Amino acid sequence: MLDIIRENWVLLLIGNYPHGPVGGLVGTLLLASVSLLIALPCSVAMAMARNSHSRILRGGVTSIVWLMRGTPLLMVVFWSNYLVPLLLGWPVGPFWVMFVALVVYESAYLSEVVRAGINALPRGQSEAARALGLPESVTMFTIILPQALYNSFPALLTQFVSIIKETSLGFVIGVHEFTYSAAVINANLLVRPVEIFSILALTYFIICFSFASAARWVERRIRRNRGLSAQ
Amino acid sequence: MRRAILAAVAAILGLGAAIFLFAPEPSDTLQQVRSRGTLICGVSSSIKPFGYLDPASRELVGYDVDFCRAVAEHIGVRAQPMAVSVEQRIPELNAGRIDLLVSVLGWTPERARQIDYSHSYFVSRQVVIVPHGSDIRDLAELANRRVSAAKGSTGEQYLRVKVPGAAVLTFQDAPSAFLAFEQGKVDAMVLSDLAAMQLRQESGSDFATIRQPIAIETWGLGVRKGEKALLHQVNAALTEMEVKGQAEAIFTKWFGPGTEFAQSRTFKVQPIANGDQAAEQTDGTLLDLLKAPYPGWLWQGFLTTLHLTGLSWVLAFAIAMLLTGLRMSRVVPLQWFVSTYVEFSRNIPLLVQVMFWYFAMPSLLPDGAQLWLQNHNSEFVLATCALGFCLAGYFAESIRSGIRAIPNGQEEAARALGFGGVKTLRFIIIPQAIRLSLPPLMNNTLLLFQNSSIALAIGVHELMYQTRAIENETYRTVAIFALATLMYFSVSLLLMFQAARVERRLAKR
Amino acid sequence: MITLEHVEKHFGALHALKDISGQIVQGEVAVLCGPSGSGKSTLIRTINRLEEIDGGRIIVAGQDIHEKSLDLNAFRERVGFVFQQFNLFPHLSVLDNITLAPRKLRKVPKAEAEEKALLLLDRVGLREKASAFPTSLSGGQSQRVAIARSLAMSPEVMLFDEPTSALDPEMVSEVLAVMTELAQEGMTMVCVTHEMGFARSVADTVWFLEAGRVEAQLSSEEFFESGNNPRIRAFMAHVGRSQ
Ligand SMILES: Nc1ncnc2c1ncn2[C@@H]1O[C@H](COP(=O)(O)OP(=O)(O)O)[C@@H](O)[C@H]1O
Numbered sequence: 006m007l008d009i010i011r012e013n014w015v016l017l018l019i020g021n022y023p024h025g026p027v028g029g030l031v032g033t034l035l036l037a038s039v040s041l042l043i044a045l046p047c048s049v050a051m052a053m054a055r056n057s058h059s060r061i062l063r064g065g066v067t068s069i070v071w072l073m074r075g076t077p078l079l080m081v082v083f084w085s086n087y088l089v090p091l092l093l094g095w096p097v098g099p100f101w102v103m104f105v106a107l108v109v110y111e112s113a114y115l116s117e118v119v120r121a122g123i124n125a126l127p128r129g130q131s132e133a134a135r136a137l138g139l140p141e142s143v144t145m146f147t148i149i150l151p152q153a154l155y156n157s158f159p160a161l162l163t164q165f166v167s168i169i170k171e172t173s174l175g176f177v178i179g180v181h182e183f184t185y186s187a188a189v190i191n192a193n194l195l196v197r198p199v200e201i202f203s204i205l206a207l208t209y210f211i212i213c214f215s216f217a218s219a220a221r222w223v224e225r226r227i228r229r230n231r232g233l234s235a236q
Numbered sequence: 237m238r239r240a241i242l243a244a245v246a247a248i249l250g251l252g253a254a255i256f257l258f259a260p261e262p263s264d265t266l267q268q269v270r271s272r273g274t275l276i277c278g279v280s281s282s283i284k285p286f287g288y289l290d291p292a293s294r295e296l297v298g299y300d301v302d303f304c305r306a307v308a309e310h311i312g313v314r315a316q317p318m319a320v321s322v323e324q325r326i327p328e329l330n331a332g333r334i335d336l337l338v339s340v341l342g343w344t345p346e347r348a349r350q351i352d353y354s355h356s357y358f359v360s361r362q363v364v365i366v367p368h369g370s371d372i373r374d375l376a377e378l379a380n381r382r383v384s385a386a387k388g389s390t391g392e393q394y395l396r397v398k399v400p401g402a403a404v405l406t407f408q409d410a411p412s413a414f415l416a417f418e419q420g421k422v423d424a425m426v427l428s429d430l431a432a433m434q435l436r437q438e439s440g441s442d443f444a445t446i447r448q449p450i451a452i453e454t455w456g457l458g459v460r461k462g463e464k465a466l467l468h469q470v471n472a473a474l475t476e477m478e479v480k481g482q483a484e485a486i487f488t489k490w491f492g493p494g495t496e497f498a499q500s501r502t503f504k505v506q507p508i509a510n511g512d513q514a515a516e517q518t519d520g521t522l523l524d525l526l527k528a529p530y531p532g533w534l535w536q537g538f539l540t541t542l543h544l545t546g547l548s549w550v551l552a553f554a555i556a557m558l559l560t561g562l563r564m565s566r567v568v569p570l571q572w573f574v575s576t577y578v579e580f581s582r583n584i585p586l587l588v589q590v591m592f593w594y595f596a597m598p599s600l601l602p603d604g605a606q607l608w609l610q611n612h613n614s615e616f617v618l619a620t621c622a623l624g625f626c627l628a629g630y631f632a633e634s635i636r637s638g639i640r641a642i643p644n645g646q647e648e649a650a651r652a653l654g655f656g657g658v659k660t661l662r663f664i665i666i667p668q669a670i671r672l673s674l675p676p677l678m679n680n681t682l683l684l685f686q687n688s689s690i691a692l693a694i695g696v697h698e699l700m701y702q703t704r705a706i707e708n709e710t711y712r713t714v715a716i717f718a719l720a721t722l723m724y725f726s727v728s729l730l731l732m733f734q735a736a737r738v739e740r741r742l743a744k745r
Numbered sequence: 746m747i748t749l750e751h752v753e754k755h756f757g758a759l760h761a762l763k764d765i766s767g768q769i770v771q772g773e774v775a776v777l778c779g780p781s782g783s784g785k786s787t788l789i790r791t792i793n794r795l796e797e798i799d800g801g802r803i804i805v806a807g808q809d810i811h812e813k814s815l816d817l818n819a820f821r822e823r824v825g826f827v828f829q830q831f832n833l834f835p836h837l838s839v840l841d842n843i844t845l846a847p848r849k850l851r852k853v854p855k856a857e858a859e860e861k862a863l864l865l866l867d868r869v870g871l872r873e874k875a876s877a878f879p880t881s882l883s884g885g886q887s888q889r890v891a892i893a894r895s896l897a898m899s900p901e902v903m904l905f906d907e908p909t910s911a912l913d914p915e916m917v918s919e920v921l922a923v924m925t926e927l928a929q930e931g932m933t934m935v936c937v938t939h940e941m942g943f944a945r946s947v948a949d950t951v952w953f954l955e956a957g958r959v960e961a962q963l964s965s966e967e968f969f970e971s972g973n974n975p976r977i978r979a980f981m982a983h984v985g986r987s988q
């Protein structure tokens with residue numbers, strides 16, 4: 006097992022960069038981070054749209070969320086693989102295809118997280134803001150969202166773990182990420198799948214478990230802070 | 237809510253309709269290549285010695301890569317080899333992500349309808365390999381046997397035509413297909429003679445080759461349909477390479493006397509003989525999807541998905557019950573075991589767990605179990621195990637949260653009434669826990685149903701796999717994807733409604 | 746200052762406010778009391794339109810507050826509201842809680858807003874808590890900050906909905922002291938409260954509500970001397986016992 010790591014650690018870490026796109030573990034983390042970074046503002050917008058007064062906006066966003074919740078991610082990936090280059094009119098690499106799929110899919114899920122955070126705030130918060138005469142937008146951006154996002158930070162971290170795991174599906178459309186690196190090594194060595202897939206699984210585990218533990222720790226802290234409050 | 241669902245269904249169908257109106261615009265690739273200064277070749281990354289990743293330099297190298305470089309040089313631009321999978325290579329070419337396919341691409345009439353071929357640059361024999369001592373001695377005896385092949389490879393296609401009775405199992409790439417062959421999950425494998433030769437050396441294992449080749453195929457470079465200028469340049473380059481001996485030199489470098497193959501060249505660059513037969517692709521209609529095998533494939537995939545979900549659900553629930561019992565046992569090591577189990581199942585991508593079960597787990601099993609697997613649709617069984625063992629962790633966690641939500645007073649009250657430890661569990665705690673954890677359990681079930689699609693990676697013929705198979709044959713991507721999405725969506729919706737109902741009923745109490 | 750004319754309010758089948766009329770003049774302190782569920786909160790919340798009404802009219806400072814042309818937020822700036830549950834913003838410091846509205850709505854420069862906020866904190870006796878966060882305050886301190894937050898917009902009317910009901914008994918007096926001082930300065934105030942001592946010493950008028958109806962609208966002296974209304978007597982006896 007150690008000899009596999011020794012001989013292939015660069016490939017596992019960064020794929021065949023600089024002779025190809027950044028891949029391996031770095032590719033996985035890059036893909037997950039960029040996706041989260043873009044999906045988060047989208048999800049906030051979607052959560053706000055679902056609380057908005059416009060019926061069309063509300064209905065439209067609600068159906069996107071339902072659609073995503075009712076469809077396997079893999080299906081979204083294949084759609085994206087077909088549609089993104091077609092709609093843009095220029096070729097798009099698998100990394101960005103996967104990025105689009107993840108952003109669309111995760112925005113829907115994250116918007117549920119954000120919405121739950123908004124709805125969990127005591128009603129008194131928005132009432133107090135209204136009683137002060139703060140307009141809705143100010144109430145949203147200075148009172149509601151900061152608290153809702155802070156409170157749902159652990160849930161967002163947990164969702165990041167999901168995204169990391171989901172990047173592995175990129176393998177199916179040829180994204181150079183961590184699973185792909187392992188598959189390439191497996192193809193080179195042929196007869197040592199137990200060791201290679203153990204390395205793969207353990208590495209994912211260490212990363213995801215660390216983030217999941219961090220999420221739990223943060224959640225305890227937040228709950229403790231909130232527990233002190235009389236509200 | 238009902239309106240939202242209607243809108244969602246309309247969105248699926250509408251999207252489908254809208255996409256028909258779009259089509260990639262034709263463009264002059266040669267001009268683009270010149271102005272860009274690079275020629276992007278799609279090459280394999282796992283097929284030695286044609287295109288593979290050199291572990292030391294992590295660069296793509298091989299016979300195909302050398303041809304790519306030579307053609308690029310002839311055009312006067314830099315070569316940029318890009319890895320493509322066997323299955324994705326033609327879609328990638330047609331999507332415009334690459335300019336030229338140099339990717340172990342044999343000529344077939346089906347493919348020639350989708351892309352244009354250059355002159356031939358390699359000739360290969362497709363053969364069938366079997367384990368030593370196998371009772372299969374010629375192609376006809378492959379009927380009703382399980383044969384592995386790389387997904388989308390020529391071997392797969394010839395096999396389906398020449399031995400219609402054979403059960404073909406396709407894999408992501410040739411090494412995966414070979415691994416299945418080596419682990420005895422299939423009775424035979426179809427591949428090129430060179431690959432067979434090379435696999436024999438690399439793996440150190442031995443096998444027999446059926447004498448009669450399944451096909452002799454001529455390989456060419458592929459360009460998008462209608463790219464006359466580029467095709468002309470490529471052919472000119474190949475011809476010049478033949479005349480100057482460069483083509484011969486590349487062959488000798490990879491297959492000549494100094495190599496493990498020790499072959500001599502028996503072919504020359506020349507127009508592919510039956511190349512002209514390739515008819516223009518006639519645009520099929522949507523009705524193609526209703527033609528003979530496809531509705532059956534789709535339905536069978538749907539049933540397999542339901543089976544897979546149902547069986548792995550039962551497995552997961554049983555394991556979860558066991559885990560919950562262990563967790564309540566108050567024996568610290570057992571509790572640790574359960575926590576570790578749960579963390580592992582939740583923090584490793586399901587795809588990786590599925591691959592681990594498929595490629596790694598069987599070799600850890602005793603021989604008897606391995607044998608049983610080989611004879612019982614191993615990919616389905618192993619996918620069921622992977623899904624079941626993974627979801628068990630999620631189930632156990634949901635049940636635990638249910639138990640936690642039970643007020644402390646309940647156990648005290650039961651104790652005060654004189655219930656013992658086990659009886660308290662059985663009559664007071666578990667019934668309440670199940671009720672309280674029903675909503676998250678329903679959610680986990682939804683997750684399980686949708687994630688069963690990941691089993692396509694190991695060749696289970698479930699709904700997603702069949703969808704892709706039909707897409708590969710009919711090219712009615714939008715229609716077939718919309719159909720599959722609708723199927724997944726309907727079942728998911730049923731589950732989501734059920735979950736909402738349960739939650740409402742619980743809230744009332 | 747505040748005029749109610751035939752105000753009606755339903756929650757579905759529940760008739761929460763029934764034909765309520767009355768007037769509160771500039772500088773008056775009115776106390777609303779009555780049994781739980783009688784509609785006190787609903788009534789006081791209609792005065793700055795935290796609840797919409799189904800019928801009647803409400804006029805505040807000469808302005809019909811249901812007129813289409815009304816700028817609701819600008820109107821609310823002129824009416825302070827103090828909640829039973831304080832509703833401080835937990836993610837903002839005490840100082841930021843108080844300066845938020847002046848800075849966002851009146852575009853008051855930060856330094857100026859903070860100067861005024863500190864003066865207000867002086868008035869409620871909490872200057873040293875300026876940089877603290879709400880979670881670290883006691884109930885009484887939170888409520889005083891909430892009052893200061895409302896005062897920061899220099900409202901013409903202050904509405905209090907049971908400001909002391911969520912407090913431990915020893916903290917009630919500190920909040921009442923602030924309110925009493927405010928009344929003495931001539932602020933127009935409407936208070937829902939069960940603090941009869943406060944009502945007796947500070948209020949000008951007392952409204953007694955029962956089942957969504959104003960049963961009595963008396964001057965404070967009349968109210969406390971009125972032995973003749975059996976329902977008021979029952980209510981007083983009940984409140985007296987619970988105190
Ligand atoms: N948002 C609401 N929806 C339905 N009913 C309400 C709502 N708010 C108050 N009520 C009902 O209106 C009645 C009066 O309530 P409230 O004004 O809060 O009483 P008080 O403050 O006098 O205790 C009560 O019966 C209460 O249940």
Ligand SMILES: [Mg+2]
Nearest residue numbers: 785786787907
């Ligand atoms: Mg009340």
